Amino acid sequence: MCWTSIRLKRSTSMCRAKVERPKQDKFYGSFYDKEELNKLFEAVAGTKLELPVLLGAFYGLRRSEIIGLKWSAVDFEQNTITINHTVTSCNLDGKCVIVAKDTTKTKSSRRTLPLVPYFHEKLLAVKAQQEKNQKLCGRSYNKEFLEYICVDEIGDRFKPNYITTQFPKLLERNGFRKIRFHDLRHSCASLLLASGVPMKNIQEWLGHSDFSTTANIYAHLDYSSKLTSASAMESNFHLGV
Numbered sequence: 001m002c003w004t005s006i007r008l009k010r011s012t013s014m015c016r017a018k019v020e021r022p023k024q025d026k027f028y029g030s031f032y033d034k035e036e037l038n039k040l041f042e043a044v045a046g047t048k049l050e051l052p053v054l055l056g057a058f059y060g061l062r063r064s065e066i067i068g069l070k071w072s073a074v075d076f077e078q079n080t081i082t083i084n085h086t087v088t089s090c091n092l093d094g095k096c097v098i099v100a101k102d103t104t105k106t107k108s109s110r111r112t113l114p115l116v117p118y119f120h121e122k123l124l125a126v127k128a129q130q131e132k133n134q135k136l137c138g139r140s141y142n143k144e145f146l147e148y149i150c151v152d153e154i155g156d157r158f159k160p161n162y163i164t165t166q167f168p169k170l171l172e173r174n175g176f177r178k179i180r181f182h183d184l185r186h187s188c189a190s191l192l193l194a195s196g197v198p199m200k201n202i203q204e205w206l207g208h209s210d211f212s213t214t215a216n217i218y219a220h221l222d223y224s225s226k227l228t229s230a231s232a233m234e235s236n237f238h239l240g241v
Helices: 003-016 034-044 050-058 063-067 117-140 160-173 183-194 199-206 211-221 223-236
Strands: 080-083 086-092 095-101 111-114
Touching: 034 050, 034 160, 034 183, 050 063, 050 117, 050 183, 063 086, 063 160, 086 160, 111 199, 183 199
Parallel strands: none
Antiparallel strands: 080 111, 086 095
16 A cells, blocks of 8 residues: 555545534623713713714714714714714834725625714814814814814824723723723614614614624623513413412
């Protein structure tokens, strides 16, 4: 028997053997309930993080979507806000590079949401303040990012890492429970579920590419649907106490 034949047989038997790979535990992001969110809103009022926090918690926007928001995406007449731009950061040859795109994470991430009265007035106030800052700063104002909503007093667009680093500091200063900025998105989903909003609607609100993504991430929060299922089963049987 030649060695080639032996090697082939061994290789075939190894391929047939079932290899059990360790399963990864699902990561469940933390989230704030409505009481914690209301306290957070009070603490963040008047700070640079106010608008990012509000947008993250109410609309469930990703960090990249918040920083990428442009005034052209807001329709004050039709009262809509369209998520269709992103700003991210990446490491290139040891340097942090900011990447602005006129696209979202996925096709489904591009979505148009209702601009509720509170955010209608809030964004108008932000726009007015930006125009005021531009006049006060004159030539010192950075006109490169005039189309963006999330900019500082001198017109510089927020950097992604600014939100990531400053948010936990804000929580610590106010004695709040530690969560990630992205967990505001989870908080949004949990409140929608608690309010009885169907998972499909939440998928569209958050801009997930498919239903399974939303279901896999938030199914463990959907206890209300389990109660409904339990009640439905109880109604079918005459169970003694």
